[in-house]
Amino acid sequence: MDWFSFLVAGVMVYLAVFVFITGMLYQIYRWLSVPKTNVRLGIFPKPKSKTARLLKLAKDSFIFPQAFEIDRKMWFFAILFHFALLAVFIGHLRLIQEFSFLFNILGNKGVERFAFISGGSMGIILTVALLYYFSRRFKSPYKDLSVPEDYLLLILLMLVVTMGNHMRFFGDVRVADYREYVHSLFVFKPAFNLGLSVSLSKYSLVAHVFFANLLFIYFPFSKLVHAIGTFAANLIRSE
Amino acid sequence: MTVDKQTEEKLIALLKQKINRQLLYYLDICARCAICRDACHQYVATKDVHYLPAYRAELIRRIYKKYFTRTGRIIPSLYEGKEITDDLLDELYKVTYACTGCRRCMFYCPFSIDTTWVLSVAKTILIAAGKGSPILTELADAAIEKGKNIDLFKGIMLDILKDTERKLQEKVGDPKATIPVEKEDSNLLYVALSGEHTILPAAIIFHQAKENWTLSLFEASNYGYFLGDTAKAKTIAQRIVDEAKRLKVKEVVVTECGHAHRVFKFFYESWAKEKYPFQVSSILEIIHRYLKEGRINLNSKYIKEPVTYHDPCQIGRNYGVFAEPRDIISQVSADFREMNPQREKNWCCGAGGGVVAQPDLDEFRIKTGELKVKQIRQTGAKIVVSPCENCRLQIETLNEKYNLGIRISSIMDLVAYSLLIPREQS
Ligand code: SF4
Ligand code: SF4
Numbered sequence A: 001m002d003w004f005s006f007l008v009a010g011v012m013v014y015l016a017v018f019v020f021i022t023g024m025l026y027q028i029y030r031w032l033s034v035p036k037t038n039v040r041l042g043i044f045p046k047p048k049s050k051t052a053r054l055l056k057l058a059k060d061s062f063i064f065p066q067a068f069e070i071d072r073k074m075w076f077f078a079i080l081f082h083f084a085l086l087a088v089f090i091g092h093l094r095l096i097q098e099f100s101f102l103f104n105i106l107g108n109k110g111v112e113r114f115a116f117i118s119g120g121s122m123g124i125i126l127t128v129a130l131l132y133y134f135s136r137r138f139k140s141p142y143k144d145l146s147v148p149e150d151y152l153l154l155i156l157l158m159l160v161v162t163m164g165n166h167m168r169f170f171g172d173v174r175v176a177d178y179r180e181y182v183h184s185l186f187v188f189k190p191a192f193n194l195g196l197s198v199s200l201s202k203y204s205l206v207a208h209v210f211f212a213n214l215l216f217i218y219f220p221f222s223k224l225v226h227a228i229g230t231f232a233a234n235l236i237r238s239e
Numbered sequence B: 001m002t003v004d005k006q007t008e009e010k011l012i013a014l015l016k017q018k019i020n021r022q023l024l025y026y027l028d029i030c031a032r033c034a035i036c037r038d039a040c041h042q043y044v045a046t047k048d049v050h051y052l053p054a055y056r057a058e059l060i061r062r063i064y065k066k067y068f069t070r071t072g073r074i075i076p077s078l079y080e081g082k083e084i085t086d087d088l089l090d091e092l093y094k095v096t097y098a099c100t101g102c103r104r105c106m107f108y109c110p111f112s113i114d115t116t117w118v119l120s121v122a123k124t125i126l127i128a129a130g131k132g133s134p135i136l137t138e139l140a141d142a143a144i145e146k147g148k149n150i151d152l153f154k155g156i157m158l159d160i161l162k163d164t165e166r167k168l169q170e171k172v173g174d175p176k177a178t179i180p181v182e183k184e185d186s187n188l189l190y191v192a193l194s195g196e197h198t199i200l201p202a203a204i205i206f207h208q209a210k211e212n213w214t215l216s217l218f219e220a221s222n223y224g225y226f227l228g229d230t231a232k233a234k235t236i237a238q239r240i241v242d243e244a245k246r247l248k249v250k251e252v253v254v255t256e257c258g259h260a261h262r263v264f265k266f267f268y269e270s271w272a273k274e275k276y277p278f279q280v281s282s283i284l285e286i287i288h289r290y291l292k293e294g295r296i297n298l299n300s301k302y303i304k305e306p307v308t309y310h311d312p313c314q315i316g317r318n319y320g321v322f323a324e325p326r327d328i329i330s331q332v333s334a335d336f337r338e339m340n341p342q343r344e345k346n347w348c349c350g351a352g353g354g355v356v357a358q359p360d361l362d363e364f365r366i367k368t369g370e371l372k373v374k375q376i377r378q379t380g381a382k383i384v385v386s387p388c389e390n391c392r393l394q395i396e397t398l399n400e401k402y403n404l405g406i407r408i409s410s411i412m413d414l415v416a417y418s419l420l421i422p423r424e425q426s
Helices: A003-032 A050-062 A065-070 A072-095 A100-136 A148-170 A175-186 A194-198 A201-221 A223-236 B005-018 B021-029 B035-039 B041-046 B053-068 B070-074 B086-098 B104-108 B115-128 B134-148 B150-172 B200-208 B223-227 B230-247 B258-272 B283-293 B323-332 B359-367 B370-379 B389-401 B411-425
Strands: B188-191 B213-215 B251-254 B279-282 B307-309 B383-385 B407-409
Touching: A003 A175, A003 A201, A003 A223, A003 B021, A050 A065, A050 A223, A065 A072, A065 B035, A065 B104, A072 A100, A072 A175, A100 A148, A148 A201, A148 A223, A175 A194, A194 A201, A201 A223, A223 B021, B005 B053, B005 B115, B021 B053, B021 B115, B035 B041, B035 B053, B035 B104, B041 B359, B041 B370, B053 B070, B053 B086, B053 B115, B086 B115, B086 B359, B104 B115, B134 B150, B134 B223, B134 B230, B150 B200, B150 B411, B188 B230, B200 B283, B200 B411, B223 B230, B223 B258, B230 B251, B230 B258, B251 B258, B251 B283, B258 B279, B258 B389, B279 B283, B283 B323, B283 B411, B307 B323, B323 B411, B359 B389, B370 B389, B389 B407, B407 B411
Parallel strands: B188 B213, B188 B251, B251 B279, B307 B383, B383 B407
Antiparallel strands: none
């Protein structure tokens, strides 16, 4: 590993993980250390039982059906974006361990093909959704509502996704090399193997990791905390 | 211009006091996705970003980011973090006192962000900066004065009541019918509004149901709540709570007044940090109960003209009474028509939250009532029923300005009239 890769794809990764985790814990602590008002802020009709309440919470947080009714376009892209994000997250787990059940069914070639199609399409979906998010911010009234944070986050996301796509569509490195890199991170000896070191994909990987690091570092201090806050706030809805 | 240092410190200290967990969630997680845009009748009617729910809350968020978050202190520009300036306060005034508190935006927001909860902070700040709504302040203070000098008001009130009582006796044909005031150990304390129109029909219904009731000396409306001054709002509501305790009633019944429902059911106990020794109910729930128990019987389907029902936000979405009024109307009306949308999705009439009491918003509420007008027209109804004084006043105005050619009625009026028909026929 050259020194720059070592800094970005090594040291900085640990830093990002550290900041992300402590930042999120700090954020949760910040929330919980302030007392709740005992005014019940829920809206009616409210679910009657505890189970119904939890089901409603899940529905409101994961598919927010009310939003579908008044802003179909935004709802559509938001759902697309978030589910693609989830899919991509699951896909990345393959870099820790091969999904053996898929491997058994599809075989080596089949898995690669499957990964190319699913990962590739998710990457495109993310790009399209981000482009929509972005273009929306340039129109009134969204423009007047937006603050620099919104653009910053979108740009970061766009860069992460673009670099990911670049590896997926233009890269020449196979998944085993990335997996070796991820494993090296786990044992605190970050390294690229020879195949990766000489490949051009190294640069997209380092860039991908760099922007992802920035994103994770900023995450706990941004509106992205809605990733957990949505559950708390949607629960208040039926209080 | 930035407000002076002293004021700034005072406002920030206040803001700090007002912070609670719900508020933090709302301030931290809004994605500025603007899905709430078309939930607000005021934005839809004006297309002015100031009235976009998230933008209203954003003004408070900017102050919050600047003074209360680490990243906001370091890089305020990232969030457009702002110092408190006179301009900001003026903008805040515009978006805050115009909000009707309908909470339709909360219904549609993917995170269920309660914009009005954020705006209650805005009101606190405005009041502390000496920029609370002058007219609402005046009305709130008048109510508090009345509470202090109740003996003075009582004489006048009892005089007027004598007159109402005579009308009651005449209508129900019972010379012994009364409108009891300050009667101890009554089952229920009925809290009306000023004016006979909320007292007489209720008295007729109570008389027919043979209820052991008493009338509150105070009116249900609470301008302190509209103003956003918790201390004043509490004082105003407390007059009634104290009265209920003194008379040892079992139930406090709120008349057809939306925000009073919410004040008594959801806010007062939290403001006063105490539990009621009585129940709180809506007059709609009481009428419905009488019908179910067979204590009153309605003259079925006596209204032939098409009738529609407007769900007041504070009684539907924000209080949970949907079925009772529909049940009642369907019994007396041969042609009941729903508005679209209705129930928890119903459009605000455009004048809640104290908007109707602020003359400088008169034109605004007529303009932003256009969605309601459209809805009413679509039903083709000739009678619009709504159990909220605020909504009815607004719909009267809309009726006049948009030539709707409708009549507006309360639920109590429908019921009381229906109860009197057999007598009039015989
Ligand atoms: S209040 Fe809710 S709907 Fe409105 S912009 Fe914020 S997150 Fe979106
Ligand atoms: S509460 Fe009603 S009036 Fe106020 S911002 Fe929300 S939708 Fe608009």
